Amino acid sequence: MSRPNDLILRSTTSLIAFILFGFSIYLYFAGHNAPGGGFIAGLMVSSAIVLMYMAYGFEAVNKILPINYRYCTAIGLMIAVLTGVGSFFFGEPFLSHTFGYLYIPFFGNKELATAMLFDLGVYITVLGITMTIILSIADDR
Amino acid sequence: MSNLAALPIIIPLISGILLIFLHNRMTVVRILAKVLTLGNLAVVAYIAYYIYQNGTITLEAGGWQAPYGIVLVADMLSIILVLTTNLVAVAAVFYAPSSLSNKQEHFYFYTFYFLLITGVSGAFLTGDIFNLFVFYEVMLMASYALIVLGGGRIQLRESIKYVLINLFSSVLFVTTVAFLYSVVGTVNMAQLAERVGEVEQKGILTTIAILFFFVFAIKAALFPLYYWLPNSYVAPNPVVSALFGALLTKVGIYSILRVFTLIFIYDPNLQQFFIWIAGLTMLFGVIGALSTNNIKLVIAYNIIPAVGFMILGIGLFNQTAISGTVYYLVHDMIIKAALFLLVGAVAYLAGTTDLRKIKGFMHHYPVLGWLFLLATFVLAGIPPFSGFIGKLLLLQAGLASDRVIIVIIGLITSFLILLSLMRIFIQCFWGEKDNDAYTVDKQAARKFTLPVILLLFFSVVLGIGAEFFYPIAESIGKYLMNPEIYIDSVLKE
Numbered sequence: 001m002s003r004p005n006d007l008i009l010r011s012t013t014s015l016i017a018f019i020l021f022g023f024s025i026y027l028y029f030a031g032h033n034a035p036g037g038g039f040i041a042g043l044m045v046s047s048a049i050v051l052m053y054m055a056y057g058f059e060a061v062n063k064i065l066p067i068n069y070r071y072c073t074a075i076g077l078m079i080a081v082l083t084g085v086g087s088f089f090f091g092e093p094f095l096s097h098t099f100g101y102l103y104i105p106f107f108g109n110k111e112l113a114t115a116m117l118f119d120l121g122v123y124i125t126v127l128g129i130t131m132t133i134i135l136s137i138a139d140d141r
Numbered sequence: 142m143s144n145l146a147a148l149p150i151i152i153p154l155i156s157g158i159l160l161i162f163l164h165n166r167m168t169v170v171r172i173l174a175k176v177l178t179l180g181n182l183a184v185v186a187y188i189a190y191y192i193y194q195n196g197t198i199t200l201e202a203g204g205w206q207a208p209y210g211i212v213l214v215a216d217m218l219s220i221i222l223v224l225t226t227n228l229v230a231v232a233a234v235f236y237a238p239s240s241l242s243n244k245q246e247h248f249y250f251y252t253f254y255f256l257l258i259t260g261v262s263g264a265f266l267t268g269d270i271f272n273l274f275v276f277y278e279v280m281l282m283a284s285y286a287l288i289v290l291g292g293g294r295i296q297l298r299e300s301i302k303y304v305l306i307n308l309f310s311s312v313l314f315v316t317t318v319a320f321l322y323s324v325v326g327t328v329n330m331a332q333l334a335e336r337v338g339e340v341e342q343k344g345i346l347t348t349i350a351i352l353f354f355f356v357f358a359i360k361a362a363l364f365p366l367y368y369w370l371p372n373s374y375v376a377p378n379p380v381v382s383a384l385f386g387a388l389l390t391k392v393g394i395y396s397i398l399r400v401f402t403l404i405f406i407y408d409p410n411l412q413q414f415f416i417w418i419a420g421l422t423m424l425f426g427v428i429g430a431l432s433t434n435n436i437k438l439v440i441a442y443n444i445i446p447a448v449g450f451m452i453l454g455i456g457l458f459n460q461t462a463i464s465g466t467v468y469y470l471v472h473d474m475i476i477k478a479a480l481f482l483l484v485g486a487v488a489y490l491a492g493t494t495d496l497r498k499i500k501g502f503m504h505h506y507p508v509l510g511w512l513f514l515l516a517t518f519v520l521a522g523i524p525p526f527s528g529f530i531g532k533l534l535l536l537q538a539g540l541a542s543d544r545v546i547i548v549i550i551g552l553i554t555s556f557l558i559l560l561s562l563m564r565i566f567i568q569c570f571w572g573e574k575d576n577d578a579y580t581v582d583k584q585a586a587r588k589f590t591l592p593v594i595l596l597l598f599f600s601v602v603l604g605i606g607a608e609f610f611y612p613i614a615e616s617i618g619k620y621l622m623n624p625e626i627y628i629d630s631v632l633k634e
Contacts, residue, residue, distance in 0.1 A: 074161035081155055087144075094147040094213075095203040 006055065013055035020048035031119050033111075038119035042126025049127075050134055069135065073128030080121025083114060145188050146200040146215040149223050149262040152181045157255030167246060171238050174251040178234045181258075182227040189220045193613075197630040199268070207632050208332045214268035214631055218467065218617050222265045222395060225471050228599060229387045229478040230258050232592035236482050237380045239588040240489065245291045245378065253290075254384070256283035261388045265395060268631055270321070271328040273396065274314050277360075281307050284389060287381045288373065299376035306369045310359040317352040324349065331631035334404045334624050342407035350405035354397065361393025363452060364422040367445050371429060374444070375437040375494075379485020382437070386444050387478035391470060394451045398466060401455055402621040415456030420547050422449030423554040430561040435494045436487060436569065439561055440480045443520065446554050447473045450535055453547060457538045464618030465534030468610070472527040472603055476520050479596035483513050486589035487569060491579050499569040505581045508590050510570040512597060517566060519600050521559035527604035530611065 024044035031037030053061050087096035099113035156177040163170050192198060197216040201207055215223075234254070241250060260280025267273050285307075288300045322328055324345060325336045337346055355366075362370040374385050405411065426445025433439060447469070454466030486509060491499045503510040522528035532555060539548040603610055620626055 071162060074158050077158045078155070081151065081158065085151060085155075093201055093204050094144055094151070097203055 010055045013051050017048045017052050020044055020051070024048070028119065028123055029116075032113060032115045038122030039126050042123045043130060045123075046127050046130040046134070049131060053135075053138075067131075069128045069131040071128075073125050073132065076121045076124030076126070076128055078121070079124065080118050083118040083121060086114070143198055143200040145191060146198045146213040146266060147202070148188065149181065149185050149215075149227075150213075150259055150266065152177070152184060153255040153258040153262065156181070157252045157259065160251045160255065161249065164247070164249060164252075167243070170246075170251055174234050174237075174254070177255075178227070178231050182224075182231055185220070185224050185227050188215065189224050192217060192220050197627075199631055199633075208327060208329045211272050212268040212329065212331075212631055213266045214330075214627070215266055216627065216630070217613070217620065218395075218398075219265045221467075221471060221613070221617070222391070222474075223262045225474045226258065226261050226265070226388055229384070229474060229596070230254075232478060232482065232596045233380050233384055235595075236383070236485075236589065236592040239585060240380050240485060241378055242291065248290055249286070250290060253283045253286040257287065257384060257388070259283075261392055264392045268330050269328055270330055270333065270400075271318050274311070274318060277314065277392070278311065280389065280392065281311065284385065287384070288377050290377060290381065293376070296376045299373040302369050303373040306359060310356050313352065314356045317349060317356060320345075320352070321349050329631070330399070330403060331628045334628055335632070337404050338407070338624075342405055346405070347408050347411070350401075350408070350411060353400055353405070354411075357393045357396045357400070358418075359393075361390050361397060361448050361452075362445055363418055363448060364425050364445075367422070367426065367448075370444065371438055371441040374441045375435070379437075379481055379488070382441070382485065383478045383481035386441065386481050387474045390444055390448055391474050394448060394470060397452065398455055398463075398470075398621070402458075402463065403624045403627055406458075406624065412456050412458050415452055416544065416547055419449045419453035419456055420550045422446065422452065423550055427554050427557040427561065431557060431564075434496050436484050436496050436499075436565050437481075437494050439496075439565060440477075440484050443480070443558060443561065444477060446558060447477070449554070450532065450551065453539070453551065454535050457535070457542055457544070459538055459542065460615070460618045460622050461534055461541065462538035462618075463621050464611075464614040465531055465538060467617045467621075468527070468534060468614040469531030472519075472531050472600065475596050475600045475603070476516060476528065479593050479600065480516050480520065482589070482593050482596070483509070483516060484565075486586065486593070487513075489589070490582060490586060491569070496565055496568045500572040501570075501574045503570040504574045506583070506586050509586055510566075512590060512593055513570065514566055515597055515601070516593075517559065517562040519597070519604065520562060522555050523559075525604050525607070527600055527607075530604060530607045534614075 024041040027036035027044060028038060028041035031041065049061070049065065084095040087094060090096070097113065097115050099111055101109055102112050103109050156174070160170050160174060163173065192215060197214060199207070200213040202211045202213065205211070237250065237254070238246070257280060260276050260283055263276035264273055264280060267276055285300065285304055288303055289296055318328060321333070325333060327333055327336060340346070342350070359366045370390070374382050377385075401411070423446040426442055426449060429445065430439050430442035433442065451466045451469050451473070454462040454469065487499065487502065488494045490506065491502070493499065519526040519528050522532045532551065536548050536551055539551065
């Protein structure tokens with residue numbers, strides 16, 4: 001997979017991948033009220049990782065990101081389900097949602113919602129599923 | 142307490158996810174899967190008891206009010222079907238380790254098994270027609286994974302057909318929901334019932350009803366849309382076949398039962414149409430069962446006439462008939478699972494599925510033989526077993542509304558069902574001892590029989606305890622014939 005002569009791809013990847021990572025986090029926080037959200041953010045981060053795999057090859061990326069994406073999927077699903085179940089403990093119906101405001105230094109007064117936790121689950125699930133699919137197909141010789 | 146309605150969906154979902162983490166420790170997974178399934182059964186049994194005492198539970202997910210948000214409605218019909226589903230699930234999970242190869246278990250069998258239960262329970266519990274589509278998809282996704290599990294050559298061939306036909310019906314389903322939404326402006330079943338009632342199901346609404354029927358008929362394997370079913374249900378492992386045969390087609394039947402006793406109830410022509418479809422489904426299904434020498438295929442074909450009986454009840458559309466359908470539905474879920482598991486055991490022990498090559502099984506495995514005979518009697522509807530009571534109610538209702546032809550077809554079908562299963566019994570279990578054909582493995586046979594005994598026990602209880610179960614079925618029939626009760630319990634007017 002890794003070719004020695006793709007200098008342009010490698011140097012642009014190191015730049016673009018970071019932009020994609022940053023943008024995916026921005027999209028994740030923008031989500032649930034504005035365009036964005038966990039699904040699209042998850043796709044974006046997995047596209048960044050796929051780009052890295054294409055530029056640097058299996059061994060190198062497996063070394064810097066030693067993640068088992070199958071567990072990633074499971075963790076994401078678990079977070080999403082448990083967010084819904086959390087409402088049980090407050091006597092509210094399943095999947096109830098609440099929000100509050102929190103002052104964070106530098107960013108100012110931000111709205112934080114429990115929907116974001118659910119979205120985090122979606123984020124990680126999408127990342128896990130996309131990477132599992134792409135890597136299994138790429139691995140198949 | 143409204144959260145109770147979501148538990149039968151959440152528990153298997155969490156269990157399935159949990160088992161992904163443990164997938165390298167197979168012994169732990171096996172034990173945990175059994176414990177979680179039993180726990181889920183206990184919870185569902187409690188919920189059923191609660192509903193029996195206190196009436197329907199409605200859960201408005203996320204606190205969004207009924208016609209706007211998504212509701213889960215756990216009424217008597219839903220919860221009884223969920224309970225039966227979990228009973229089948231318990232038998233399957235105890236049967237699975239002896240029937241699946243290590244490799245198959247390793248490919249997340251238990252995760253997909255739990256996701257299948259999630260989807261089926263969700264489809265039974267939802268009160269929103271779009272949500273029904275979503276749970277269909279959950280169930281189908283899991284079933285796609287289960288049908289290719291192990292990746293045998295026949296499995297891959299059959300799963301292509303299975304995936305394509307289901308994909309097609311899913312596309313049609315969601316299109317139909319879109320049509321319906323554009324006409325009536327809601328997807329909440331209770332409000333749909335109200336609004337369709339206001340215009341008395343005129344014009345395009347009947348077309349939409351037929352489209353829904355078509356979608357559910359593909360899933361439920363009605364004539365002439367059953368052609369994909371028998372082969373694709375015998376291709377996977379017996380446990381998977383049992384789950385498919387017991388649960389998936391029944392979800393289709395449940396959907397028809399719900400939609401055509403709640404929403405589209407204003408067109409008598411449609412009901413007439415159901416009765417003819419029922420007759421044809423019974424006849425062609427049972428002819429299929431007689432046409433083959435593959436023992437698994439005989440059982441798979443036997444799904445189809447049973448589905449015909451249930452549609453007959455919906456077509457006759459009176460209280461006795463609907464009660465009969467409900468009774469038959471529960472009976473058939475249990476007995477189909479038991480039969481698939483039994484035949485799977487026979488095929489495993491004999492090493493072949495061709496009934497001409499198996500002989501004298503009774504000498505080696507007497508328990509298996511008697512269980513099979515019992516299952517045959519239950520399925521064919523010999524009194525006092527549960528098949529008899531369901532059929533009795535249906536045929537009574539048929540006679541009461543002067544539909545003699547369909548009653549005769551029903552009786553002939555019952556007889557032929559008995560014949561098709563007796564063929565297996567006579568060929569495989571009777572006859573001379575045949576010591577060379579297979580090696581006798583009593584240890585394995587014992588493992589196979591236990592889950593089957595569990596299922597047959599409940600099946601027999603359902604028949605002999607009809608005195609206790611019939612009033613429940615009757616009250617469900619009464620409840621389904623009066624859709625206002627459902628509408629009121631959801632919309633709370």
